[in-house]
Amino acid sequence: MPEGDTVWNTARVLDRALAGSVIRHSDFRVPALATVDLAKWRVRGCVSRGKHLLLRLSGPGDGQLATLHSHLRMDGAWRVFGPGEPWRGRPAHEIRVVLRTLTTVAVGYHLHDLALVPTEQEQTLVGHLGPDLLGSPDEVGGWDPDEAVRRLRARPERTIAEALLDQRNLAGIGNLYKAEVLFLRGIHPRTPVGDVADLEAVVELAHKLLMANRGRWTQATTGSVRRGEESYVYGRAGAPCRRCGTLIERDSVGERVTFWCPSCQPARAPQQAATAA
Numbered sequence: 001m002p003e004g005d006t007v008w009n010t011a012r013v014l015d016r017a018l019a020g021s022v023i024r025h026s027d028f029r030v031p032a033l034a035t036v037d038l039a040k041w042r043v044r045g046c047v048s049r050g051k052h053l054l055l056r057l058s059g060p061g062d063g064q065l066a067t068l069h070s071h072l073r074m075d076g077a078w079r080v081f082g083p084g085e086p087w088r089g090r091p092a093h094e095i096r097v098v099l100r101t102l103t104t105v106a107v108g109y110h111l112h113d114l115a116l117v118p119t120e121q122e123q124t125l126v127g128h129l130g131p132d133l134l135g136s137p138d139e140v141g142g143w144d145p146d147e148a149v150r151r152l153r154a155r156p157e158r159t160i161a162e163a164l165l166d167q168r169n170l171a172g173i174g175n176l177y178k179a180e181v182l183f184l185r186g187i188h189p190r191t192p193v194g195d196v197a198d199l200e201a202v203v204e205l206a207h208k209l210l211m212a213n214r215g216r217w218t219q220a221t222t223g224s225v226r227r228g229e230e231s232y233v234y235g236r237a238g239a240p241c242r243r244c245g246t247l248i249e250r251d252s253v254g255e256r257v258t259f260w261c262p263s264c265q266p267a268r269a270p271q272q273a274a275t276a277a
Protein backbone atom coordinates (compact mmCIF):
# COMPACT_ATOMS: atom_id res chain seq x y z
CA MET A 1 0.00 0.00 0.00
CA PRO A 2 1.55 3.30 -1.05
CA GLU A 3 2.35 5.54 1.90
CA GLY A 4 4.60 8.58 1.89
CA ASP A 5 7.81 6.56 1.66
CA THR A 6 6.58 4.59 -1.37
CA VAL A 7 5.51 7.79 -3.11
CA TRP A 8 8.89 9.36 -2.30
CA ASN A 9 10.62 6.31 -3.81
CA THR A 10 8.42 6.54 -6.90
CA ALA A 11 9.28 10.21 -7.32
CA ARG A 12 12.97 9.37 -7.12
CA VAL A 13 12.66 6.61 -9.76
CA LEU A 14 10.80 8.95 -12.12
CA ASP A 15 13.23 11.78 -11.45
CA ARG A 16 16.27 9.62 -12.19
CA ALA A 17 14.70 8.14 -15.33
CA LEU A 18 13.21 11.32 -16.81
CA ALA A 19 14.77 14.51 -15.44
CA GLY A 20 16.44 16.51 -18.18
CA SER A 21 14.91 14.41 -20.97
CA VAL A 22 12.56 15.56 -23.69
CA ILE A 23 9.28 13.69 -24.05
CA ARG A 24 8.95 12.25 -27.57
CA HIS A 25 5.44 10.95 -27.24
CA SER A 26 2.68 11.05 -24.66
CA ASP A 27 -0.50 9.01 -24.47
CA PHE A 28 -3.13 9.93 -21.89
CA ARG A 29 -5.88 7.36 -21.35
CA VAL A 30 -8.19 9.41 -19.17
CA PRO A 31 -11.02 11.42 -20.77
CA ALA A 32 -10.09 14.77 -19.21
CA LEU A 33 -6.54 14.65 -20.65
CA ALA A 34 -7.19 12.65 -23.83
CA THR A 35 -6.23 15.54 -26.10
CA VAL A 36 -3.12 16.62 -24.17
CA ASP A 37 0.12 16.20 -26.11
CA LEU A 38 3.38 16.61 -24.17
CA ALA A 39 5.67 15.90 -27.13
CA LYS A 40 8.69 18.28 -27.07
CA TRP A 41 8.14 19.08 -23.41
CA ARG A 42 11.18 18.58 -21.17
CA VAL A 43 10.96 16.91 -17.76
CA ARG A 44 12.45 19.19 -15.13
CA GLY A 45 12.11 16.69 -12.32
CA CYS A 46 9.74 14.79 -10.08
CA VAL A 47 9.04 15.34 -6.38
CA SER A 48 6.58 13.98 -3.84
CA ARG A 49 4.42 16.01 -1.47
CA GLY A 50 2.96 13.65 1.08
CA LYS A 51 1.29 11.04 -1.09
CA HIS A 52 1.06 13.29 -4.16
CA LEU A 53 3.46 13.11 -7.11
CA LEU A 54 4.45 16.25 -9.01
CA LEU A 55 6.16 15.73 -12.37
CA ARG A 56 7.43 19.16 -13.41
CA LEU A 57 7.74 20.02 -17.09
CA SER A 58 8.88 22.89 -19.27
CA GLY A 59 7.22 23.44 -22.61
CA PRO A 60 8.73 24.11 -26.00
CA GLY A 61 7.43 27.70 -25.84
CA ASP A 62 8.89 30.49 -23.70
CA GLY A 63 8.14 30.29 -19.99
CA GLN A 64 5.74 27.38 -20.24
CA LEU A 65 5.96 25.54 -16.92
CA ALA A 66 3.48 22.80 -16.12
CA THR A 67 3.08 20.11 -13.50
CA LEU A 68 1.57 16.69 -14.09
CA HIS A 69 -0.05 15.68 -10.80
CA SER A 70 -0.89 12.12 -9.83
CA HIS A 71 -1.94 10.27 -6.69
CA LEU A 72 -1.39 6.56 -6.11
CA ARG A 73 -4.10 6.04 -3.44
CA MET A 74 -4.41 2.31 -2.67
CA ASP A 75 -3.55 0.80 -6.02
CA GLY A 76 -1.76 3.23 -8.32
CA ALA A 77 1.81 2.85 -9.55
CA TRP A 78 4.34 4.25 -11.97
CA ARG A 79 6.72 1.85 -13.73
CA VAL A 80 9.77 2.70 -15.80
CA PHE A 81 10.86 0.54 -18.72
CA GLY A 82 13.51 0.59 -21.42
CA PRO A 83 12.37 1.44 -24.96
CA GLY A 84 12.00 -2.17 -26.22
CA GLU A 85 11.25 -3.77 -22.87
CA PRO A 86 7.90 -5.51 -22.30
CA TRP A 87 5.62 -3.73 -19.81
CA ARG A 88 5.41 -6.29 -17.04
CA GLY A 89 3.37 -6.55 -13.93
CA ARG A 90 0.08 -4.78 -14.54
CA PRO A 91 -2.75 -5.26 -17.07
CA ALA A 92 -2.92 -2.82 -19.98
CA HIS A 93 -6.45 -1.64 -19.13
CA GLU A 94 -5.04 -0.04 -15.94
CA ILE A 95 -2.75 2.24 -17.94
CA ARG A 96 -3.64 5.92 -17.52
CA VAL A 97 -0.64 7.58 -19.12
CA VAL A 98 2.48 6.68 -21.11
CA LEU A 99 5.41 9.08 -21.45
CA ARG A 100 8.24 8.16 -23.85
CA THR A 101 11.67 9.70 -24.04
CA LEU A 102 14.59 8.50 -26.15
CA THR A 103 15.78 6.12 -23.40
CA THR A 104 12.77 5.52 -21.18
CA VAL A 105 9.09 4.65 -21.17
CA ALA A 106 7.23 5.71 -18.02
CA VAL A 107 3.86 4.04 -17.58
CA GLY A 108 1.31 5.18 -14.98
CA TYR A 109 -1.13 2.52 -13.80
CA HIS A 110 -4.44 3.23 -12.10
CA LEU A 111 -3.36 6.76 -11.19
CA HIS A 112 -5.86 8.98 -9.44
CA ASP A 113 -6.48 12.72 -9.69
CA LEU A 114 -4.34 12.93 -12.81
CA ALA A 115 -4.17 16.62 -13.71
CA LEU A 116 -1.98 18.98 -15.68
CA VAL A 117 -1.72 22.46 -14.19
CA PRO A 118 0.57 25.46 -14.60
CA THR A 119 3.38 24.89 -12.07
CA GLU A 120 2.55 28.18 -10.34
CA GLN A 121 -0.83 26.63 -9.48
CA GLU A 122 0.59 23.50 -7.81
CA GLN A 123 -0.57 24.83 -4.48
CA THR A 124 -4.19 24.41 -5.55
CA LEU A 125 -3.47 20.66 -5.57
CA VAL A 126 -1.17 20.26 -2.57
CA GLY A 127 -1.52 23.51 -0.60
CA HIS A 128 -4.00 21.92 1.82
CA LEU A 129 -1.45 19.37 3.02
CA GLY A 130 0.14 19.53 6.43
CA PRO A 131 3.94 19.37 6.79
CA ASP A 132 5.40 16.64 4.58
CA LEU A 133 7.11 14.00 6.73
CA LEU A 134 9.66 13.40 3.97
CA GLY A 135 9.90 16.98 2.75
CA SER A 136 13.02 19.03 3.35
CA PRO A 137 12.50 21.49 6.24
CA ASP A 138 13.80 24.22 3.92
CA GLU A 139 11.01 23.82 1.37
CA VAL A 140 7.48 25.18 1.43
CA GLY A 141 5.33 22.43 2.94
CA GLY A 142 8.43 20.55 4.13
CA TRP A 143 8.80 18.83 7.46
CA ASP A 144 7.92 21.00 10.46
CA PRO A 145 7.11 18.97 13.61
CA ASP A 146 5.83 21.98 15.57
CA GLU A 147 3.34 22.82 12.84
CA ALA A 148 2.21 19.17 12.64
CA VAL A 149 1.56 19.11 16.41
CA ARG A 150 -0.25 22.44 16.22
CA ARG A 151 -2.56 21.13 13.50
CA LEU A 152 -3.26 17.88 15.38
CA ARG A 153 -4.09 19.79 18.58
CA ALA A 154 -6.59 22.00 16.76
CA ARG A 155 -9.20 19.23 17.04
CA PRO A 156 -8.63 17.60 20.45
CA GLU A 157 -11.86 15.57 20.38
CA ARG A 158 -10.87 13.56 17.34
CA THR A 159 -9.44 10.06 17.71
CA ILE A 160 -5.68 9.94 17.26
CA ALA A 161 -6.10 7.19 14.62
CA GLU A 162 -8.22 9.46 12.42
CA ALA A 163 -6.14 12.57 13.08
CA LEU A 164 -2.88 10.90 12.01
CA LEU A 165 -4.41 9.81 8.69
CA ASP A 166 -5.70 13.30 7.91
CA GLN A 167 -3.14 14.59 5.42
CA ARG A 168 -4.04 18.19 6.36
CA ASN A 169 -2.38 17.56 9.74
CA LEU A 170 0.78 15.91 8.48
CA ALA A 171 1.35 14.44 5.05
CA GLY A 172 2.66 11.01 4.24
CA ILE A 173 1.27 8.67 6.92
CA GLY A 174 -1.02 5.87 5.78
CA ASN A 175 -2.74 3.08 7.62
CA LEU A 176 0.36 0.98 8.26
CA TYR A 177 2.49 3.67 9.88
CA LYS A 178 -0.50 4.97 11.82
CA ALA A 179 -1.09 1.57 13.45
CA GLU A 180 2.60 0.98 14.09
CA VAL A 181 3.29 4.41 15.59
CA LEU A 182 0.37 4.02 18.01
CA PHE A 183 1.59 0.57 19.07
CA LEU A 184 5.14 1.78 19.64
CA ARG A 185 3.88 4.70 21.75
CA GLY A 186 1.39 2.48 23.68
CA ILE A 187 -1.62 4.56 22.59
CA HIS A 188 -5.05 3.06 21.97
CA PRO A 189 -6.26 4.13 18.50
CA ARG A 190 -9.53 5.58 19.86
CA THR A 191 -7.76 7.92 22.30
CA PRO A 192 -8.87 11.52 21.70
CA VAL A 193 -6.00 13.69 20.49
CA GLY A 194 -6.41 15.92 23.54
CA ASP A 195 -5.67 12.95 25.85
CA VAL A 196 -2.44 11.95 24.11
CA ALA A 197 0.24 12.93 26.59
CA ASP A 198 3.17 13.38 24.24
CA LEU A 199 2.04 14.32 20.74
CA GLU A 200 5.54 15.59 19.95
CA ALA A 201 6.92 12.07 20.44
CA VAL A 202 4.18 10.57 18.23
CA VAL A 203 5.00 12.98 15.43
CA GLU A 204 8.74 12.47 15.87
CA LEU A 205 8.38 8.69 15.69
CA ALA A 206 6.23 8.89 12.54
CA HIS A 207 8.97 10.98 10.96
CA LYS A 208 11.67 8.54 12.04
CA LEU A 209 9.80 5.48 10.68
CA LEU A 210 9.10 7.03 7.29
CA MET A 211 12.67 8.30 6.97
CA ALA A 212 14.00 4.83 7.82
CA ASN A 213 11.88 3.28 5.06
CA ARG A 214 12.74 5.86 2.43
CA GLY A 215 14.77 4.31 -0.37
CA ARG A 216 13.49 0.76 0.03
CA TRP A 217 10.26 -0.86 -1.14
CA THR A 218 9.60 -3.18 1.79
CA GLN A 219 7.98 -1.27 4.63
CA ALA A 220 9.16 -2.40 8.04
CA THR A 221 8.81 -0.95 11.54
CA THR A 222 10.28 -3.83 13.53
CA GLY A 223 13.80 -3.70 12.19
CA SER A 224 13.22 -6.87 10.14
CA VAL A 225 12.24 -6.77 6.47
CA ARG A 226 11.66 -10.54 6.42
CA ARG A 227 8.23 -11.56 5.18
CA GLY A 228 5.82 -11.81 8.13
CA GLU A 229 8.15 -9.93 10.48
CA GLU A 230 7.80 -6.39 9.13
CA SER A 231 5.11 -5.04 11.47
CA TYR A 232 4.10 -5.18 15.13
CA VAL A 233 0.32 -4.95 14.72
CA TYR A 234 -0.58 -3.93 11.15
CA GLY A 235 -2.14 -6.86 9.28
CA ARG A 236 -1.71 -9.16 12.33
CA ALA A 237 -5.28 -9.49 13.69
CA GLY A 238 -5.56 -12.59 15.86
CA ALA A 239 -1.79 -13.12 15.99
CA PRO A 240 0.09 -12.81 19.30
CA CYS A 241 1.63 -9.44 20.15
CA ARG A 242 5.38 -9.57 19.59
CA ARG A 243 5.92 -7.96 23.00
CA CYS A 244 3.33 -9.51 25.32
CA GLY A 245 1.61 -12.37 23.47
CA THR A 246 -1.91 -10.87 23.73
CA LEU A 247 -3.88 -11.39 20.52
CA ILE A 248 -3.86 -8.36 18.23
CA GLU A 249 -7.27 -6.79 17.63
CA ARG A 250 -8.69 -5.29 14.46
CA ASP A 251 -11.60 -2.87 14.11
CA SER A 252 -12.66 0.23 12.23
CA VAL A 253 -11.90 3.63 13.70
CA GLY A 254 -13.59 6.29 11.62
CA GLU A 255 -13.58 5.05 8.04
CA ARG A 256 -10.43 2.95 8.26
CA VAL A 257 -9.57 -0.38 9.79
CA THR A 258 -6.86 -0.40 12.42
CA PHE A 259 -4.92 -2.92 14.50
CA TRP A 260 -3.76 -2.75 18.11
CA CYS A 261 -2.63 -4.78 21.10
CA PRO A 262 -5.23 -4.43 23.90
CA SER A 263 -2.54 -4.97 26.56
CA CYS A 264 0.22 -2.72 25.20
CA GLN A 265 -2.31 -0.08 24.08
CA PRO A 266 -5.02 -0.13 26.74
CA ALA A 267 -8.12 2.04 26.41
CA ARG A 268 -8.33 4.08 29.58
CA ALA A 269 -9.14 7.52 30.73
CA PRO A 270 -6.10 9.77 31.24
CA GLN A 271 -6.65 10.08 35.04
CA GLN A 272 -6.65 6.26 35.30
CA ALA A 273 -3.51 6.15 33.20
CA ALA A 274 -1.80 8.43 35.67
CA THR A 275 -2.52 6.16 38.64
CA ALA A 276 -2.10 2.82 36.87
CA ALA A 277 1.69 2.98 36.89
Ligand SMILES: [Zn+2]
Pocket: 241, 242, 243, 244, 245, 246, 261, 262, 263, 264, 265
Ligand atom coordinates in the same frame (compact mmCIF):
# COMPACT_ATOMS: atom_id res chain seq x y z
ZN1 LIG B 1 1.17 -6.38 23.52
